[in-house]
Amino acid sequence: MSLQSELRRLYEHEMGARECFDVLASYANRITASSVDTIRDYSGQPYERVMTLMKHLAKLELGDFRIGRHGKKTRFIWAYSPRSIGEVAQGKNTELDSYEGNEPAEEEEKPELGLRHGRAPGDMALSGTGYAEVIASAKQLLAERLNLKLEQIDITIRH
Incomplete structure (x- = not known):
C-alpha cells in the first residue's frame, strides 16, 4: 500500500483521524513541530487519539514522535509539510512536500484555521x-x- 493510500485509509476509517488531518491541512505556515496539545485543541479529539495518530505517522516515516520531557510538550517533528500531509489524506493532493533541503520553517505553531x-x-x-x-x-x-x-x-x- 502506498503512503498516499495509507493516509487516505486513515482519513476515511480511523476514528478522529479526519478531524486531525483537517487541522493539518488548514496550516497556513511552514512549521517543523506540532504539539499534541495543539492538534487536540483544534481538532476536538481526545489526547490519546491524537497521540495514537502521531505515533502511526511516525511509523510511516513522516516525522518523529517525541514524548515531552524537561518541560517540553509531547510533539511531532515533521519531515514533510503538515499541510501537504493533511491535503493528501483528504484526497486534495497527491504530493507530499518534503522539508529536506528546504528553507528553515517555524518551530512551533498555532494553526491559522x-x-x-x-x-x-x-x-x-x-x-x-x-x-x-x-x-x-x-x-x-x-x-x-x-x-x-x-x-x-x-x-x-x-x-
Missing part, C-alpha cells in the same frame, strides 16, 4: 474541526435556560 478561506481563527463552528457540535449544544442549553430562540444566540470564540 480558516485563514486561507477568509475566516478568522476563532471561527471554529465553520472550520469543520470538531467544535460545531459543542457550540450547537451550548446554544441549545442557553436557549432553554434563558428562554430564548436559537436564532437569538451567537457564540464567538477568541484565542
